[in-house]
Amino acid sequence: MTDAATGNIGRAAADARRAEAEQTGPVMAADGRPLKQSLNRALRAQKLRALALIAPLLLFLLVTFVAPIFDMLFRSVENQITSETLPRTVVALEDWDAQDLPSQDTFAALAYDFMEAAERRIHTRLGSRLNYETTGISSTFRRSGRGIDDLGETQAEQFIDLNPQWEDPAAWVALMAAPDWIAAQADWAARADAADAADRPFDEAEPAFRLAGGIAATLPETADAYRSFATTIQQEDEDSPTAEEPWNTVYLALYRDLLRQPAATIAAYDGPQAALVQEAAGVAAGFEATDLPAFFIDMDDGWGDLKTWETIQTFSDPYTAGYFLAALDLQLTPQGIEMQPEEQQIYLMLFWRTIVLSLTIMGLCVLLGYPIAYLLSNLPMRTSNLLLILVLLPFWTSLLVRTSAWKVLLQQQGVINDTLVWLGLVADDARLALINNQVGTVIAMTHILLPFMILPLYSVMKTIPPSYVRAAKSLGATNSTAFWRVYFPQSVPGIGAGCILVFILSIGYYITPELVGGRTGIFISNRIAFHISDSLNWGLAAALGSILLILVLALYWLYDRLVGIDNVKLG
Amino acid sequence: MQDAFVAFDRVQKSYDGETLVVKDLNLHIGKGEFLTMLGPSGSGKTTCLMMLAGFETATHGEITLDGKPINNIPPHKRGIGMVFQNYALFPHMTVAENLAFPLEVRKIGKSEREEKVLRALDMVQMGDFGGRRPAQLSGGQQQRIALARALVFEPELVLMDEPLGALDKQLRETMQFEITNLAHRLGITVVYVTHDQTEALTMSDRVAVFDDGRIQQLAAPDTLYEEPQNSFVAQFIGENNTLSGRVTRIDGDICEVTLDDGEVIDAVPVNVSAVGDRTLVSIRPERVEMNKDRLAPDAHTLKAEVAEFIYMGDIYRTRLRVAGRDDFIVKTRNAPDQRRLKPGEQIEIGWRPQDCRALDA
Numbered sequence: 046m047t048d049a050a051t052g053n054i055g056r057a058a059a060d061a062r063r064a065e066a067e068q069t070g071p072v073m074a075a076d077g078r079p080l081k082q083s084l085n086r087a088l089r090a091q092k093l094r095a096l097a098l099i100a101p102l103l104l105f106l107l108v109t110f111v112a113p114i115f116d117m118l119f120r121s122v123e124n125q126i127t128s129e130t131l132p133r134t135v136v137a138l139e140d141w142d143a144q145d146l147p148s149q150d151t152f153a154a155l156a157y158d159f160m161e162a163a164e165r166r167i168h169t170r171l172g173s174r175l176n177y178e179t180t181g182i183s184s185t186f187r188r189s190g191r192g193i194d195d196l197g198e199t200q201a202e203q204f205i206d207l208n209p210q211w212e213d214p215a216a217w218v219a220l221m222a223a224p225d226w227i228a229a230q231a232d233w234a235a236r237a238d239a240a241d242a243a244d245r246p247f248d249e250a251e252p253a254f255r256l257a258g259g260i261a262a263t264l265p266e267t268a269d270a271y272r273s274f275a276t277t278i279q280q281e282d283e284d285s286p287t288a289e290e291p292w293n294t295v296y297l298a299l300y301r302d303l304l305r306q307p308a309a310t311i312a313a314y315d316g317p318q319a320a321l322v323q324e325a326a327g328v329a330a331g332f333e334a335t336d337l338p339a340f341f342i343d344m345d346d347g348w349g350d351l352k353t354w355e356t357i358q359t360f361s362d363p364y365t366a367g368y369f370l371a372a373l374d375l376q377l378t379p380q381g382i383e384m385q386p387e388e389q390q391i392y393l394m395l396f397w398r399t400i401v402l403s404l405t406i407m408g409l410c411v412l413l414g415y416p417i418a419y420l421l422s423n424l425p426m427r428t429s430n431l432l433l434i435l436v437l438l439p440f441w442t443s444l445l446v447r448t449s450a451w452k453v454l455l456q457q458q459g460v461i462n463d464t465l466v467w468l469g470l471v472a473d474d475a476r477l478a479l480i481n482n483q484v485g486t487v488i489a490m491t492h493i494l495l496p497f498m499i500l501p502l503y504s505v506m507k508t509i510p511p512s513y514v515r516a517a518k519s520l521g522a523t524n525s526t527a528f529w530r531v532y533f534p535q536s537v538p539g540i541g542a543g544c545i546l547v548f549i550l551s552i553g554y555y556i557t558p559e560l561v562g563g564r565t566g567i568f569i570s571n572r573i574a575f576h577i578s579d580s581l582n583w584g585l586a587a588a589l590g591s592i593l594l595i596l597v598l599a600l601y602w603l604y605d606r607l608v609g610i611d612n613v614k615l616g
Numbered sequence: 617m618q619d620a621f622v623a624f625d626r627v628q629k630s631y632d633g634e635t636l637v638v639k640d641l642n643l644h645i646g647k648g649e650f651l652t653m654l655g656p657s658g659s660g661k662t663t664c665l666m667m668l669a670g671f672e673t674a675t676h677g678e679i680t681l682d683g684k685p686i687n688n689i690p691p692h693k694r695g696i697g698m699v700f701q702n703y704a705l706f707p708h709m710t711v712a713e714n715l716a717f718p719l720e721v722r723k724i725g726k727s728e729r730e731e732k733v734l735r736a737l738d739m740v741q742m743g744d745f746g747g748r749r750p751a752q753l754s755g756g757q758q759q760r761i762a763l764a765r766a767l768v769f770e771p772e773l774v775l776m777d778e779p780l781g782a783l784d785k786q787l788r789e790t791m792q793f794e795i796t797n798l799a800h801r802l803g804i805t806v807v808y809v810t811h812d813q814t815e816a817l818t819m820s821d822r823v824a825v826f827d828d829g830r831i832q833q834l835a836a837p838d839t840l841y842e843e844p845q846n847s848f849v850a851q852f853i854g855e856n857n858t859l860s861g862r863v864t865r866i867d868g869d870i871c872e873v874t875l876d877d878g879e880v881i882d883a884v885p886v887n888v889s890a891v892g893d894r895t896l897v898s899i900r901p902e903r904v905e906m907n908k909d910r911l912a913p914d915a916h917t918l919k920a921e922v923a924e925f926i927y928m929g930d931i932y933r934t935r936l937r938v939a940g941r942d943d944f945i946v947k948t949r950n951a952p953d954q955r956r957l958k959p960g961e962q963i964e965i966g967w968r969p970q971d972c973r974a975l976d977a
């Protein structure tokens with residue numbers, strides 16, 4: 046009766062309050078502004094102050110954590126090196142059908158690209174990059190870098206024989222350079238001389254080379270090759286085109302232009318050095334030609350191999366899925382995506398092993414850590430603090446020391462095997478292999494990661510009042526029912542937190558598997574480390590790392606779906 | 617009096633082996649009785665309850681339930697319902713699951729279980745809340761669910777450890793009423809722990825006043841209030857005036873006490889045995905008479921000076937200076953003929969000798 050009465054009163058009051066709210070609409074502050082707006086204004090200053098306080102940490106995290114992750118993600122798909130090193134070749138290969146060796150024109154493009162790359166000393170970098178995809182390319186590139194100088198020498202000699210002017214840098218500059226550049230260069234040279242005479246230091250760079258307006262229409266390849274030559278020597282050697290004889294490839298380009306451009310175009314040219322050009326055009330057809338493919342193959346057989354060209358073509362996009370495919374034991378061939386040959390497949394197996402062993406380690410940590418945490422949370426404060434220090438003790442010794450200690454314990458002549466033999470449980474000639482395999486990795490990592498399971502478990506169990514289990518018992522539950530139905534469900538958030546911690550830590554673990562894992566107990570992270578520091582295949586390392594990251598996020602998502610992420614309590 | 621359903625016999629309890637938290641507890645609780653353990657904090661009430669429930673073992677002595685010693689019966693087999701101070705509702709189960717829990721562990725069939733849960737929910741007027749989690753309930757609602765859970769498996773004995781401690785005054789009074797009602801309707805035996813004396817007085821059949829590990833007095837509420845056996849009980853239960861003095865004459869069931877300032881009063885000798893004993897005389901504020909006409913002609917009176925007059929609506933509360941003390945309280949009904957006194961006024965007070973009890977000093 047009493048209850049019904051109070052219930053009615055309560056309901057009536059609530060109705061009244063609701064009616065009031067509906068009538069007045071948004072609540073106003075004293076100054077007539079909506080209350081919400083005033084509140085936001087009042088909070089803004091607070092928020093700004095809070096932001097200023099965390100700004101250093103935020104900045105630190107952005108620079109040292111977020112930025113590297115994005116850099117890694119970027120590196121795993123980035124492949125600008127091919128199109129930057131061999132721009133002309135990449136364009137020329139666009140329509141190549143991969144049936145026969147590429148055309149003379151493609152080889153010419155390769156010649157110009159390679160000449161510049163060799164001068165800039167970046168051809169070996171591309172060689173190493175492409176070598177990840179097809180072995181042997183690295184040496185092809187290295188050798189070609191040494192021989193490319195000579196390509197076009199035949200043509201150069203013939204032009205110079207025809208007219209020694211072709212040997213004169215100034216004649217070339219007059220033909221190729223824009224008049225205003227010539228003027229600017231002359232001005233710069235005068236100032237340099239003046240400074241020299243006055244013994245003043247002069248560190249102004251020569252004006253960047255500019256091509257004359259009309260020449261590219263008449264002699265396109267020559268103009269391109271010459272500009273390549275001029276800018277490269279300016280940038281790389283701080284030389285001046287006014288003082289250097291062009292590379293042999295420029296003569297090759299001139300020869301090809303004179304043969305290929307319509308006679309009318311050449312004849313119509315009336316810019317500087319027109320006479321020189323037209324004189325050469327008249328006789329160039331009689332010059333000794335160079336077979337470009339033959340020249341390249343002569344430098345290195347690799348250029349005669351379609352595979353080399355396919356690789357360049359396949360990996361010419363500025364962005365590639367190649368690293369990711371390789372990280373999944375796949376490869377990109379002109380025929381599409383295929384599995385790697387059997388004997389080169391390793392990563393899928395490593396990912397699988399990493400996950401399985403991490404789950405094993407996680408499971409063992411739960412099994413071993415749960416009773417300890419339970420004990421800790423049920424002991425008197427003094428004792429539990431002491432024991433907690435023992436749990437934390439491993440954190441105060443170096444990881445390396447702990448891992449090495451396991452080496453001593455687990456090896457075939459180690460303490461554990463000795464004890465087992467002494468007890469007669471194991472025959473002396475059949476000692477257990479406990480290290481340098483998966484068993485070693487699991488044992489050592491379980492030990493190392495156990496505190497990460499115990500601590501969250503302990504902090505969650507600490508908050509479960511003993512009255513729950515007591516209540517369950519008073520309601521008739523046996524000890525085990527009370528534990529499983531009442532205590533355990535409430536400790537699940539701790540298990541969840543511990544599992545996430547241990548699993549994520551172990552999936553990226555590196556040192557311990559490296560030291561005690563041998564060949565069969567290493568993780569994917571050991572392979573990543575290998576690519577970072579030994580093979581220097583950073584793209585692949587980044588792809589492997591990205592996959593690991595995606596994997597962790599996926600498992601996190603799965604966990605969220607199955608258990609619920611709000612069911613995780615770290616303290 | 618009744619045949620003992622629960623009996624504590626010479627029970628002692630020590631946690632640390634140095635101090636006795638419960639000293640020589642003898643307590644017999646009858647079937648269907650509502651017994652309250654009342655006492656200041658740390659007096660050992662919870663400890664007694666826990667020994668009965670089986671979560672602590674008695675260091676010495678025997679506890680019997682329905683004639684059988686229970687010292688060796690594990691808690692889950694005792695069939696005692698218990699309401700904890702913080703309710704201890706399982707947070708990961710819904711209200712209905714909480715209530716079904718004791719039935720499930722008793723292997724009661726699903727349909728019967730559901731029926732009993734519904735009945736228990738209706739009993740505490742929470743029929744619509746079966747699907748909620750404990751965290752979604754108010755304090756009073758949680759309290760009711762805890763009560764329903766302790767009753768759903770129909771135990772004969774229910775223990776409650778300060779179940780209303782966390783509720784506000786109004787809700788507390790409602791719940792007190794409901795709990796006693798329910799207990800009487802179901803005929804269960806209740807051992808109830810509280811340190812709120814009003815609660816103890818209004819709810820119980822008998823109250824055991826605890827202090828210092830001992831029962832100071834075990835009696836029905838009215839007896840406890842009107843006939844406290846010692847000065848602790850007199851002080852602890854209700855408001856009380858004490859005057860200290862020495863017994864100068866004992867004459868059957870009346871004695872004469874000479875107060876420290878020489879005044880002489882009459883009192884009932886309760887805890888004094890011989891002339892010359894020091895005593896604390898106890899008198900309830902509402903039994904003090906300021907109107908001489910209502911006193912027996914030969915009654916002793918005392919001079920008093922008004923120190924403070926407080927108007928409290930239904931009553932007046934007057935603080936007096938009497939026999940060298942200035943904390944003597946008198947409560948008078950706000951009746952039409954009652955005068956409002958002024959501080960400094962000199963009056964005379966007196967009382968019926970049987971309302972004045974000479975207790976231990």
Ligand SMILES: Nc1ncnc2c1ncn2[C@@H]1O[C@H](COP(=O)(O)OP(=O)(O)OP(=O)(O)O)[C@@H](O)[C@H]1O
Binds near residue numbers: 657659
């Ligand atoms: N587990 C324990 N270990 C040691 N001493 C304890 C333990 N539980 C209670 N005590 C001590 O026993 C004494 C009685 O405690 P108990 O909990 O029975 O008091 P209580 O009467 O219920 O008090 P309250 O009204 O504050 O709940 C206290 O002095 C307390 O410090």
Ligand SMILES: [Mg+2]
Binds near residue numbers: 661662663777
């Ligand atoms: Mg208590």
